[in-house]
Amino acid sequence: MTDPYGVIDLASLKKPEGSEGAGTVGEHEVTVDEANLEQMIQDSASVATLLLVTSSRVPGIDELLGALRSGVDAKGGALRLAVVDADTQPRVAGALRVQQLPTLMLLLQGQLQPIAESMVPADQIPGLLDQIVQVAQQTGLDVSGAGDGQGADGAGADDADGGAPAQPELPPLLQTAYDAIEAGDLSGAQTAFEEHLNQNPADAEAKAGLATVHLMERTRDAQLDAARQAAADAPQDLDAQLLVADLDMLGGHVDDAFGRLLDLLRGADQDTKDRVRARLLDLFEVAGPEDPRVGPARKRLANLLF
Incomplete structure (x- = not known):
C-alpha cells in the first residue's frame, strides 16, 4: 500500500471503537x-x-x-x-x-x-x-x-490547556462517508461520496474514496487463500483473476494487482479487454494520480489495448 489510496489530506475522523484483531487493547x-x-x-x-x-x-x-x-x-x-x-x-x-x-x-x-x-x-x-x-x-x-x-x-x-490546534473539518458529506466506512456501512459511504461528487465532480479525494469503497465491497466476503487457489486452478476464469487483483490492491500489493490485470490483456477478446480496462481504471482511482506506479501502468494499458 505505497499510497494506493491517493494523496493524503490528514483530516478529522472519529476514532474507531474497539481494536484491530482479537484480544484486549494494551495499556500502552x-x-x-x-x-x-x-x-x-x-x-x-x-x-x-x-x-x-x-x-x-x-x-x-x-x-x-x-x-x-x-x-x-x-x-x-x-x-x-x-x-x-x-x-x-x-x-x-x-x-x-x-x-x-x-x-x-x-x-x-x-x-x-x-x-x-x-x-x-x-x-x-x-x-x-x-x-x-x-x-x-x-x-x-x-x-x-x-x-x-x-x-x-x-x-x-x-x-x-487548549493548546493543541484543532484539526480542520472535512466537508460534511466526506465526513459522513468516512464515518460510514468506520461503522462498516459501505452503502452509506458510497451514497455520501456520490452526493459529494455530484456537487464537487473534480474532488480527487472523493473519487479515491468512492473507488476504495467499491474495492471494499467487492472483497467484503472474500477469503484470500481460497481466492488465490481458485485463480491458480482456473487461470482463464476472469472473475477469479479480478478478485485476486482486488485483494492484492487491498493488501497493499499494488504492483501485483496492476501486473495481474495487465497480463490478462495479452491476446484477450474484446469482452475481457473491456472488463479488465474498467477494473484497472477503478484501481487507478484507488491509487490516486500521484502514485508513481499509475503512470507506467496506464501507458502499458494503452499499449496493450491499442
Missing part, C-alpha cells in the same frame, strides 16, 4: 486514525512508538498483535504500540507508504524506520522491544515510562 496502545496520526508523530519526540499496520485478513495476526501488546505493556510505558487497520483506515496506511501487510515500523522523533514487512515470530518480540528501548534511550528519550502520559488520542497536557 493507541488505535491510529486520520485525526490522531499527526499527533502521534509529534508525540514520538518523547516516546518511542512501535507502529503496526495490518488487517484482520492477515493470517496469524492475532498472535503477533497479542505478543506485541504483552511485550509493550511489560515495558511499563518505555515505548508505545500504535496500530493501523488498513481496511478501516486505508488513507492512513497510504500516508505511511506501506507496501506489505503486516508492516512493523519504529516511529522515533518524527522519523519512521522500517523493521519488518512480514510476520515476526512471537518469540522474537521481547528481544526486538529490548533493542527499541535501547535505541530510544541512546537518542535521549526518557524510557522510564514517565513520558507516556500524552498519547495520540488527545489525552495530553496540551489538550487540557
Whole structure:
C-alpha cells in the first residue's frame, strides 16, 4: 500500500471503537486514525512508538498483535504500540507508504524506520522491544515510562490547556462517508461520496474514496487463500483473476494487482479487454494520480489495448 489510496489530506475522523484483531487493547496502545496520526508523530519526540499496520485478513495476526501488546505493556510505558487497520483506515496506511501487510515500523522523533514487512515470530518480540528501548534511550528519550502520559488520542497536557490546534473539518458529506466506512456501512459511504461528487465532480479525494469503497465491497466476503487457489486452478476464469487483483490492491500489493490485470490483456477478446480496462481504471482511482506506479501502468494499458 505505497499510497494506493491517493494523496493524503490528514483530516478529522472519529476514532474507531474497539481494536484491530482479537484480544484486549494494551495499556500502552493507541488505535491510529486520520485525526490522531499527526499527533502521534509529534508525540514520538518523547516516546518511542512501535507502529503496526495490518488487517484482520492477515493470517496469524492475532498472535503477533497479542505478543506485541504483552511485550509493550511489560515495558511499563518505555515505548508505545500504535496500530493501523488498513481496511478501516486505508488513507492512513497510504500516508505511511506501506507496501506489505503486516508492516512493523519504529516511529522515533518524527522519523519512521522500517523493521519488518512480514510476520515476526512471537518469540522474537521481547528481544526486538529490548533493542527499541535501547535505541530510544541512546537518542535521549526518557524510557522510564514517565513520558507516556500524552498519547495520540488527545489525552495530553496540551489538550487540557487548549493548546493543541484543532484539526480542520472535512466537508460534511466526506465526513459522513468516512464515518460510514468506520461503522462498516459501505452503502452509506458510497451514497455520501456520490452526493459529494455530484456537487464537487473534480474532488480527487472523493473519487479515491468512492473507488476504495467499491474495492471494499467487492472483497467484503472474500477469503484470500481460497481466492488465490481458485485463480491458480482456473487461470482463464476472469472473475477469479479480478478478485485476486482486488485483494492484492487491498493488501497493499499494488504492483501485483496492476501486473495481474495487465497480463490478462495479452491476446484477450474484446469482452475481457473491456472488463479488465474498467477494473484497472477503478484501481487507478484507488491509487490516486500521484502514485508513481499509475503512470507506467496506464501507458502499458494503452499499449496493450491499442
